[in-house]
Amino acid sequence: MTKKTQVGLIFGGNSSEYEVSILSGHNIYNAIDKDKFEVHPIWVTNDGYFANEEESFKVLKNPSYKIKTPHEIANIANLAELAHLPEIDVFFPIVHGNLGEDGSMQGLFRILDKPFVGDDVLAAAVTMDKEFTKILAQRAGVPVAPWIAIKRFEYQDAASAKHDYGKVSEKLGPDLFVKPSNQGSSVGVHHVTNEAEFTAALADAFRYDDKVLIEQTIQGTEVETAVLGNDKPLVSGVGQIFNAAGTFYSYQNKYDDNSTTKLQIPADLPKEIVDKVRANALKVYQVTECSGMARIDSTLRASDNKVILTEVNALPGFTNISMYPKLFEESGIPYTELITRLIKAGIERYNHKKTLLHKIDL
Ligand SMILES: Nc1ncnc2c1ncn2[C@@H]1O[C@H](COP(=O)(O)OP(=O)(O)O)[C@@H](O)[C@H]1O
Ligand SMILES: [Mg+2]
Structure with a gap:
């Protein structure tokens, strides 16, 4: 029997998507092909500590298991100890947002000289x-x-x-979205239509980032596409998000049990529109130099049927209701197979990078 590939599954982290990440990790663990892979869970607590395998397994197998303070965790592994995990062949970081999705953790894997799943440093950042x-x-x-x-x-x-709301709305119109440039899960995102809302939204968004975007509101239907792979990526079908009138895809609508948002896969849209969404997704994936995976989110603008990019997620959610795995499932790649392909893409990229020279070859 060939030796199983040893996977370091990192989940948790100190972003607003901590809970989502734990659920993603739990689902990946349940679905991963256990004939091919052996999982070593690495739980990053909300305070940024790397827990040992025993504690990590408790959280992974039972996402509601909580330890209040990191001091209760026996044998906290620190970053240096991660480097001494010789058994790890490939890391699978499913840490959304801050540090996990922004290139930081990807830089750590590069320094550790280990393959990893998902985007590399540049695309993540x-x-x-x-x-x-x-x-x-x-x-x-x-x-x-x-x-x-x-x-x-x-x-x-x-x-x-x-x-100055007057000056901004001269340029972009009075109906705006205000959001931190670097965040996720709709944290700090506000829809505003007057000066008072605008002022409050800016103050809130600046709690999360040093750069805030003020965007024209795009009326239309939100669509999402999943992309997988390196040089010749696979583009999934398209999923659609229906927000109740007067609402948007807010944190509550993404994660609350009483969300008023509905998801539909595949989207009920004409083929030429679906093709346009998928073509745009591929262009965006390539121009941002993504590899491994990304979920590309757009809005089909009602006024002219143009597909307007909203954002790119380097580490999309992997919960059992998440769009990324569901889109590939619908495209004929079941969850287990998807995980295998993601791991393979990470290893292939690493092996290729090993063939590059880093200094002059005399
Ligand atoms: N310019 C916009 N016009 C209309 N809705 C928007 C706009 N920007 C954001 N939204 C709404 O806010 C949600 C979150 O914004 P997004 O840019 O995707 O940030 P996040 O990374 O937090 O998901 C979107 O899914 C959409 O519902
Ligand atoms: Mg979004």
């Missing part, structure tokens, strides 16, 4: 920042919502026109 993503999408000819980015120093400058 770029797609975490919604403004950089939009700039690159435009370059690839993919439409984005018109926007203004405001940095903290501009926000603090009383003379700056960027936080």
